[in-house]
Amino acid sequence: MTRTPLAAGVLRWLRPDTAGVAFAALFFCLSLTPSLLPRDWLNSGIIGGINAAIGYGIGVVIGGLVRRFLRGRLWWPPTGPVSYGVRGAIYGLSAAATLLMIVPAAAWQRQVAGLMDIEGPATATYLRAAPVAVLTGGLLIGGARLIKDAIKVMARWMIRRWHLSDEVAMFAGTAIVVILIITLVNGVLLRGLLATASATFQPQNAKTRPGVEQPQDPERSGSPASFARWDSLGLQGRTFVGTGPSAAELTALNGKPAKEPIRIYAGLQSGATTEERVAVLLSELQRTRAFERSLLVIVPTTGTGWVDPIAARSIESMYNGDTALVAMQYSYLPSWISFLADRQKSVEAGRAMVRAIHDRWLQWPEDRRPKLALYGESLGSMAGQGAFGYLPDIVDMGFSSVLWVGPPNESRLWKALTDRRDPGTPEVQPRYDNGRTVRFAQAAGPAEIAAVAARPWEGTRVLYLQHASDPVVWWSPHLFLRKPDWLKEPPGFDRTRAMRWYPIVTFFQVTADMAGNVTNSTGAPPGHGHQYGDQQLDGWVAVASPEGWTPFDTDRIRRALDKAMTAGGPEFA
Numbered sequence: 001m002t003r004t005p006l007a008a009g010v011l012r013w014l015r016p017d018t019a020g021v022a023f024a025a026l027f028f029c030l031s032l033t034p035s036l037l038p039r040d041w042l043n044s045g046i047i048g049g050i051n052a053a054i055g056y057g058i059g060v061v062i063g064g065l066v067r068r069f070l071r072g073r074l075w076w077p078p079t080g081p082v083s084y085g086v087r088g089a090i091y092g093l094s095a096a097a098t099l100l101m102i103v104p105a106a107a108w109q110r111q112v113a114g115l116m117d118i119e120g121p122a123t124a125t126y127l128r129a130a131p132v133a134v135l136t137g138g139l140l141i142g143g144a145r146l147i148k149d150a151i152k153v154m155a156r157w158m159i160r161r162w163h164l165s166d167e168v169a170m171f172a173g174t175a176i177v178v179i180l181i182i183t184l185v186n187g188v189l190l191r192g193l194l195a196t197a198s199a200t201f202q203p204q205n206a207k208t209r210p211g212v213e214q215p216q217d218p219e220r221s222g223s224p225a226s227f228a229r230w231d232s233l234g235l236q237g238r239t240f241v242g243t244g245p246s247a248a249e250l251t252a253l254n255g256k257p258a259k260e261p262i263r264i265y266a267g268l269q270s271g272a273t274t275e276e277r278v279a280v281l282l283s284e285l286q287r288t289r290a291f292e293r294s295l296l297v298i299v300p301t302t303g304t305g306w307v308d309p310i311a312a313r314s315i316e317s318m319y320n321g322d323t324a325l326v327a328m329q330y331s332y333l334p335s336w337i338s339f340l341a342d343r344q345k346s347v348e349a350g351r352a353m354v355r356a357i358h359d360r361w362l363q364w365p366e367d368r369r370p371k372l373a374l375y376g377e378s379l380g381s382m383a384g385q386g387a388f389g390y391l392p393d394i395v396d397m398g399f400s401s402v403l404w405v406g407p408p409n410e411s412r413l414w415k416a417l418t419d420r421r422d423p424g425t426p427e428v429q430p431r432y433d434n435g436r437t438v439r440f441a442q443a444a445g446p447a448e449i450a451a452v453a454a455r456p457w458e459g460t461r462v463l464y465l466q467h468a469s470d471p472v473v474w475w476s477p478h479l480f481l482r483k484p485d486w487l488k489e490p491p492g493f494d495r496t497r498a499m500r501w502y503p504i505v506t507f508f509q510v511t512a513d514m515a516g517n518v519t520n521s522t523g524a525p526p527g528h529g530h531q532y533g534d535q536q537l538d539g540w541v542a543v544a545s546p547e548g549w550t551p552f553d554t555d556r557i558r559r560a561l562d563k564a565m566t567a568g569g570p571e572f573a
Helices: 005-014 018-031 041-070 080-115 129-162 166-205 234-242 247-254 274-287 309-318 335-362 379-385 391-396 412-419 446-454 505-519 535-544 551-567
Strands: 262-266 295-300 323-328 371-377 401-405 438-441 461-465
Touching: 018 041, 018 080, 018 129, 018 505, 041 129, 041 505, 080 129, 129 166, 166 234, 234 262, 247 309, 247 551, 262 274, 274 323, 274 335, 295 309, 295 335, 295 379, 309 323, 309 371, 309 535, 309 551, 323 335, 335 371, 335 379, 371 379, 371 535, 379 401, 379 412, 401 535, 438 446, 438 535, 446 461, 446 535, 461 535, 535 551
Parallel strands: 262 323, 295 323, 295 371, 371 401, 401 461, 438 461
Antiparallel strands: none
C-alpha cells in the first residue's frame, strides 16, 4: 500500500514517544489514587487525562535527554527487532497498568465515599474513566504538538528571512509563540470568560427567587421604610431580607416573646461605589435602631452576595430575634469566579464594611452597645479576615465573637495563624497561643466543636470551622511541587489514610475536588467538604451562646433548623 505524503505526515505526527507513553501511564495511575472527596468516573477521567498529558510531556523531555546522553555509544540505538520489542513491551505494560489500576481506584473511591456515608461508584462503571482520559489527554497532547509545530514553522521562516542560526531561530520562535499564547489567554480567553460570566450572572442578579416577597416590616432592608430600595438588593439580598424567622415563629420556638430580627443589606445597585453602599448600611443601622439590640453581627458575603441561611437562622433563634445582621454585596459572580478574577475586591469590601460599622459602633455609649460579632463563610471568611492585620486587632476592636467557616487557603490571617501554630499541633486542627483567643475545629460533630470550646475561654472568641476534607481550605498552588504539612500528618476525621502527595498530580486532584464542591452543591454531603450545614449552629454556640444556654437549647434550635430545611422554600433553594 502506497502512502501519500499527507498520510505519511499524519502518521509521523501521531507516532507516540515511547518514554512519553510510559510517563503518561504513570501519571494517569497516580491520578486515580484517592484525594479529599469522592470522584465519579467522568471527573476521574478528565483529571487522569490532564495528568497523563503532563506526564507525556515530561517523558518526552526525559527521553530526549537520555537519547542525547547515549548518542555515540556503539550499542545505541538498539537494532530494529530490539527497539520494536522494547516499544511493544512498554506500550503493552502501560495499557495494562492503566486498565488494572481502575479496579483499586474504584475501591478507593468507595472508601472515601464511605467516610461521608454516601454510596461510591461500581467498578464496572468506573471503567468509563479510561476512554475519557484518553480523549482528554489526546486533545491536550494534540494541542501541545500544534504549538510545537507552530514554533518550528516560525523558526524556519526566520531562518529563510534573516539567515539566523537554528538555535537562535528556535529561541525566537518559542518566545514569539509563548507571548502570543499568553496574550491570547489573558487578553481573549480570560476576558471572554469574564464577559460570558457577566452576561450570565448579571441578569440572574436582577431576578427575585420564586416565593420571595418584599418585606413590610421596617426591621428589614428593602421594606417601604428602608433607605435601600427593594430592586437594588440583587437576587441574594432580596432572598436574605425576604426570608428568615419572624418574631411570631421565634416566640413559638423559644416560648417567650421575641423581637423581629433586623436584617440589613446593601446590594450592588444600592450605591455606585463601595463607600456609597457602606453609607447605606450605616443609615440602615441607624434607622432600624440596630445598636439597641443585644447582638450585632457583621456578615461579609460570598461572591454572589449570599448569606448562609442556616448561620443566620441559628444566631437569630439563639437570641430570640434580639439581633441585627448586616451584609453587603460586592459582586454578582460566583465565589470561584470572583476569586480568580479579582479576589482583592472581596477583601477590600470586607475591610471597608467592618471598619465603618465598627467606628459607628464605637460612637455608642459603652454600657449600651450591643455585643459585636463577625461571621463569614468561604470567600466571606476571607473578606472578613481582610479587615485585620493580625489577631490582636480583633481583640482591640472589641469583637466579642467571630465565626469563620471554610476559610480559603489564601486567607492571610488564617495562613499566619496556621503557620505559627503551637509546636506539635497538626495543620488540620492547629492550636495557637494555647487557644487563648482563637481556636480551630474540624467540625466532626457537635461533640467535637463543644470539646474545642470547653477549656476556659475568656474575652474575644474566634473560631474556625474547617473540615479535613474541605478542598477550599487545603487547595494551594504550592501543592504543585511541595508536600503540605496536612499530608504529612495523620488524616482528619473524614480524610482517607490512603491519600498520598505526588508532585503535580495532587494539585490537579485537589483542584478537581474544589471545582466540583464549589460549583455543585451536591459535591459533598452536609458535614463534609465545603458543606457545613447545621455545624454552624454549634459554632455559634461555642463563641456566642447567650447567658444560661444549655445543650437542651441547642437541640431545640437544631430540630427547628432541620424542620425548616426539610420544608425547603426559597431560603434554602
